[in-house]
Amino acid sequence: MDRLAPQARPMTLPFGLGVLHVVVPMALLALLVVPLFLVPTSPGRRLRIAAWCRALAAFALVLALAGLYLETPRPAAGSCLIAGIDVSASVGRAAADGAREFLGRMVPALAPGDVLGSIAFAGQAHVQAYPTGGRRAVEDFIPAADEELDELDTQESDLAVVLTRAASLCPAGKQAALLLFTDGNETAGSLLAEATLVEPRIPVFPVVPTAAAFPPAVIRRLLAPALAPARSVLPFETVLENRAAAPVSGALALSVNGRAMLPLPVDLPPGPSVVATPFRVPARGEYLVEARLLLPAALPAPGPVTSAISVTRPLHVLVVTEHDAPAVATALASRGLEVETIPPARLAARASALRDYHAVVLDGVARAELDDAALAAVTGWVAGGGALVATGGGHLFGDAGYVGSPLAQVLPVELASQSPEPAEREPIALYLLIDRSNSMGYASGDLPYGEKMEYAKRAALAVLDQLAPQDLVAAIAFDAQPYEIGPLLPAGTSHAALATKIARLRYGGGTDFKDALDIARRNLVASGRRVRHVILLTDGDTNRHAEDHVELTARLAADAITVTTIRIGDDTVNLELLQTISRATGGAFHHVEHLEALPQLMISDTRRLIDTAPYRDGAAPHIGELGPMLSGIRESELPPVARWAVTRARPGAEVRLYVDIAGRRDPVLATWQYELGRVAALPVDFQAGAAAWPQWQGFARLWTQLVLWAAPPGLPGERRLVAEREGEHTVIRLEAAAEEPASLVLRLEEVGDVVLRQTGRRSFGAVVPRLTPGHHPVWLRTGSGPEDPMDLIVPAASTSSGAPLAAVTEEAPAGAPLSAGRRAASRLRGGQSSRSARSAQQRRPTARG
Template sequence: MSFSFPPALLLLALVPAAIWLGYPRQRFRRRRDTVSLILRTVIIVLLALALAGMQIVRDTDRLAVVFLVDASDSVDPVLRDAALGQVRETIGAMGDADLAGLVVFAQRPLVERPVSDSRSLGPVRSSPDSGNTDIAAAVRLALAMFPSDAARRIVILSDGQQTIGDAEAAAQLAAAAGVEITYLPLQTLDAPDVRVTRFDAPAAVPQGQQFDLSLTVQADQATRARVDIFASGELITSETTDLREGVNNRTLTLVAQDSGFRDFTVIVQPESIDGYYQNNQLATFSQVIGPARVLAVGDAEETQYIAAALQEAELTVDVIAPENLPITAAGLIPYESVILANVAADRLTDRQMQTILAYVRDLGGGLVSLGGPEAYGPGGYFQTPLETVLPVSMQLEDQQRQPQLTIAYVIDRSGSMATLGPSGQPLIELAKAAIDRSIDFLQPTDRAGVATFDSAAYWIAEIQDVANREELRRLVGTLRPSGGTDIRAGLELVARDIVNEPTQLKHIIVLSDGLSNRAGLIEMVGALYAEAGVTLTSVALGDDSELMRDMAEAGGGTYRMAADPSTIPTIFAQETVLATRSYIFESPFVPAVSGRSPILQGIAGLPELRGYVGTSLKDAAQAVLRGPEPYADPILASWQFGLGRAVAFTSDATARWGTAWVTWDDFTRFWNQAVRWTMTEGGSDTIETRVTMEETAARVIVDARDDAGGFVNGLALSVSVVDPGLTARLIPLRQTAPGQYEATFVPAQEGAYLLAVNGGGSDGTTVTQTSGWVMSYSREYAAGRSESILPRIAAITGGGRLTDGLGSAFARTLTARGGAAPVFPFLLIAALLLLPIDIAVRRVLINRSDLARLAAALRARSRPAAEAATGRMAALMDARERARQAIESEDVTRSAVSTASALRTRVRSDETRRAESITTGAPPQPKPAPDPDRRPAPQPAAPKPAPAPTADDSGENIGARLLKRRRPPPT
């Protein structure tokens, strides 16, 4: 017996209390109270055992085995296929009481076959990423697959070359769970190989100075190979050389030219032997110290004035279109700051925006955002990484300044909406996300509705107040793709309701691929706009749609083509903002200074601006400049975000709104100070960062020295590590030697890792440096092989190597494991059945006669034929009884008549004697008292007196005749 939740047994402490409270204290009902007390006690015990999860443990002879087969690149594919064949044969020959499962693993484990008693194993179709070996993850997955009522064993078929994970920790878990680990070693792939084992560059080098790139290539056999070296993606040298067997060292001397963060890559291409192509390249980074570099992102007309001003301030400026923004943090590291000049969010991918976020927050980069009609709220920044990183939010806090809006979403739900977009999500799911984001932007006083159409139209959510956002989201979640496409049906459904809405603004957003009949559609949209003021925005999926374009033009709205479906949520947010027409303010004003900032240092006065985009200041941000009253919206805002800084300027830097600014004498000074404020401060030349790979972990080593070359101790440093997937982790550095600080991290994927070291000393000095490290290939393809970890993890669990192949995989060498059968359902049922009995005992009075009748009724119910016979006999007995009673009634009547006659005779006799006594003068003699012993027995009450008997023709009455009849005849 066992319990799954033993603390519930504490409820048994209620038993003494129940006995004390329910002990019988009244003599006349002691028996019932005693029975009730016993029932209550039993119910409490049953409930306590049920809540404790009572189980009955029974020994079982079942054995469950999970096979873990290594599918990584380090295992010879021929041997792996042979091992899978052995597993198939072993499963086919297992016993009736045995169970088997199969997991195929490499970088992550996949369940090929769950644990079952089937003896068949089909073709193995699992194909995990083979670039790493994670034995620990495979063991943990196997532990989760085992049943609880069987002896358990894990059989690992691998070369034991763990590259990620902690297999020994997983083995400890297996041992604690009573699971044995055994193994069958597989041969590591052993083919002649050429691999790059080292490629180094100095962490920092001054611009214009020479530096060396050091390269080490290891070859298992002598061969010729071509060696190409790239700097920031450009080929700088290429040569064909002879590689001797063993270690080959090369050194390339270069001159540091462009300032910023530079990456270098070497690729070696052998002509003959090559066991793994993955280990033929390495990369490294170096920081070229020189003039600061800035990346300006935007169209030429948006960046021309600010780029010229920054170049005049001796900053190096690179200008690119938004579509060319790097998608990796390594692409932004060469720049101290990034400028977004009136860039709409739908011109950037989500990956590009995430890169900006990681660049500022985790790597200490700077960001300057310039306004315009395509920026901030109108640019679709709402609920994007751009809104996260900026010091302003896209919604206006003052709801009174925004006119009330009714918006209706008309969504195509035809079968084509089930198509997967580039992100792997169905288009209908992107449409749902777009509606959710748009609804989030609306004010509680706004109204919204969602209609959908295929071959017909339906309301998903009729037009209602936006205050209940959660209900709207729930209804939107019910959208499912099916059917054809009839845009007209959807618009007709919405038009009937939206024209009657009392709000000042009415807007429709239509999302479709535009493959619909256009008959009368354009005319209907035009009439809605002209007669009811309902504007319409059309969003076309995929290719350009003439129908969708004409609808938007007729409806006074905008036409948007979502070539990349992932931009649909951003487009919806953009159009929601534009529908309100309250976020762009175009009127001349002079910004008011609202806070002290280094950005305004040395600037006495500010020129006029002609417009800006309305935003709201975030709590932790500073408003340096504000707009005109009464709203006083932020015009220039700044804040510290993570390790970096960001500035938002809600007007623009062109002649559109800043005509007076671009000709202002301090225009260059203002933007130079604004951009430089976002650049990370600190002496990056005082520290040097390097990364070395040790077993499964990368070690970060930071050397700190002062200008004289002495060690700098006592610094509080940390390093922010950004992996290739833009996931950041902040790791503290600890001092391990004079001037040396270290930390470790486990690289989980190949690619470039960016490291930002940040901190300072007790004297107030700050230290920052950004560097990089590349894991070009995993240890799966590294030179040499480490000792197999399989013997160690098997020993932890009491297992070992299978010396006779898989023949002993199902050997009965494990202790039989008890199977726990839960009994709490039966305990609960028993308690529920006893409860009404307890109530009946206390509330219902039952005596012996009740029990006798109940027993008689039960006997009668059990003998239906006897019951029928008894019924007939009872009827006969009733008839007999009635006859007997009739006769007795007749006898009583006769007796009554005789008595009456005797009384009359006696009365006449008494009267005669009295008369005689009067005549003779003798006194009447008293009648002697009757003898008590001879007193007649009391008679039953006589029935209602019958009418006095009448005499018949003979002169005798009925009484006389009855007396004659009763006298015996004379003999």
């Protein structure tokens, strides 16, 4: 609505009396009705006086509604000006240098009754110079470049804290004003919210230095886990922001407890970036990590960012397996984890000691190897916060004994039949080549004439019944020439017609299956299906020589078409030729002397093709939902996987890796949270179908990151001490991995005994006088027990490792116009965004009419 109203034009009064302002000019139209109040209803002096009173009251009411006020050039009692100078890491020296230039022009213009002070601020505020009169040196108001600013928490920026502090500094009777030298960014507090609460109201005048004065790139956050196991490799993630319009080159330097790591060159595009720096966590203890962004000497340098990490014992993993040399245990041990391997029969004996392990891995364990008590112990331990990883192919996930067991309830996948349903599996393309030569009518063994042909037709019809509607199928009958019985079409549409034609086949003529094989090859390649198969049914006689089939056999193999050859009859003619074709193409060869077994044999061959179609050559895994277990792993580098167990992800589970089979996503890695614990399932066998994975360079990394994600922050008895600086005090927090007694006492050399009081579940805290930054040996006593030595790291400033990235993205680029919130705060307090020293000193609303 304010934008719709006409802008008021201020009126400058003569003789330096000031400037009149009207907030709502349209309200002045109501003055037109004021003369009506002067019209008396009847004659008489007393009534005329009453009319004038009514008119004056109406006049005053209209002026009040219009928001008329007088702005005088100087307050009668003088001004109190407070310069708030932002010294946060994102601003660097830009605000201080801007304040020096601005105050240098303001100080000579101060009147005898004016006072000037300054506050240095970041996450906290510190009075740099209390407001006094007289002509003081400008440098008295500016924080020095080498001044100790750690107590201000330079990694944060709280504009509200300087407004609150400024309100308490000005003497009574003087008109206060806040000069805010800042880039306008806030990571804590709210200037707008504080401006509505502070009384008396203080006008705010933001002064934004030029963009060139700010560091072009800064570190916003150092993301690192507060608790980490020793020997593990963690990806420290540093959030940087390039506030310039062009890319900026520099180097990221990390140091741990003062020990510098090799700087990492970085090229930062405009905007925020995240740089991951792999770091192998050292031995147990407390560590302070510092990140610095090194820029060319000609550019302003940003400040450092720190984060404290508590390092616990290495991950202790129990691998339960039937393998003598499990690939999973070998991979975990190669990354420095403490791995213990036991056979399934010994798991029940370890049930009471599961609390001593970070994670349990079930590696290809059959249901018969685990008793109910062992399974119940593992699932109860997971529900209480343990970590479980189950892996293995059909030996574990295809074991029907696990259905309905406690393990089935914990897993993030549902156990399914290991023979995919026709509608779910990958469609195949199949050609049936049926010998209808004269020899197919000859007697064979005890069978009379014509029975070989009848059994061949019966077997072909049985194969048709095994196919799904989406499978492609065709048939060719051959004697000396090929005869196409039915083209390659979906079985759902061609089954009936094809079955009728097969049933009508009659024997007669010579034998030559080469042309029939070549026709099938060309049509299968044109189908585009990945799984292409031929069943050649013949009694072996042929009019051609074996060498006539060499080139065709090579083409079939090159086109990935498998050929199963079935030799009918009790003679041995051309056995070697048929064996060669099957062996070269990856198919099977069968010599059937007893024709009663022929239909079942062809059914088995087709079922083998159907059941293993997706698994035969291996399928490429895909990355689904991202997570820390996949950090640094690209989809293109994942090895193919074969013969995985078919499972279904349960509702609420995250499918991290999967294979796509005809639009169905079979999980290769699925995870979820089960009550207080975490569970992962990998339904593949790394000793068989996924045997290529242990040779993959990223195998150990994937497993280590997976166990690290699933494992609890610590084991019972492990604790973490955290110290944060808050003004003149230090806040100490103790976080325990298990329940602790209510009475905890911490002994510090500088303070003495400090009682840690419970502040939450498994958390305790205390406030002590300010401790010096650095390492402090401390001793923790539980009740009347002995003292346990611990380490306490007091950072130079409060850490930002736990802050979300969303808090970073709220900030506006340096040098950009102030955000709407900061502009609103300025208007609310009666100030404005200005670079003029005189405007901040003189423009004061002192009266309202």
